[in-house]
Amino acid sequence: MDVYIQKCQNCNSRNLRNILARDDAQRVYVQCRDCEHFVARYVLATGGYFHEGRDYESFLRTMMLDSGFSSGRDLKTVFKEVTESSEIGFVDAIEHAKKKYGDELP
Numbered sequence: 166m167d168v169y170i171q172k173c174q175n176c177n178s179r180n181l182r183n184i185l186a187r188d189d190a191q192r193v194y195v196q197c198r199d200c201e202h203f204v205a206r207y208v209l210a211t212g213g214y215f216h217e218g219r220d221y222e223s224f225l226r227t228m229m230l231d232s233g234f235s236s237g238r239d240l241k242t243v244f245k246e247v248t249e250s251s252e253i254g255f256v257d258a259i260e261h262a263k264k265k266y267g268d269e270l271p
């Protein structure tokens with residue numbers, strides 16, 4: 166796993182804001198809180214959004230809005246898998262970031 170902690174390319178600040186936007190796709194726009202510069206944009210894969218602490222009902226609403234999602238699999242199973250893989254991926258990313266940046270992450 167390769168990790169990178171994002172910073173503003175304009176002022177090097179790591180004080181960033183994520184703006185989640187949903188229309189034909191789900192996108193995340195990253196803006197610097199210090200200089201308001203546009204930093205990055207991510208387009209989420211279908212069913213790719215996970216928000217820790219959300220319940221199953223909330224997950225279902227997101228999946229319904231996510232128009233490209235058409236799997237016939239049991240959504241409760243998908244919810245469980247997404248929850249587990251997101252939490253494992255987060256712990257893994259933090260570990261790799263600490264190896265790269267040290268225990269005090271920037």
Ligand SMILES: [Zn+2]
Nearest residue numbers: 173176197200
């Ligand atoms: Zn900035």
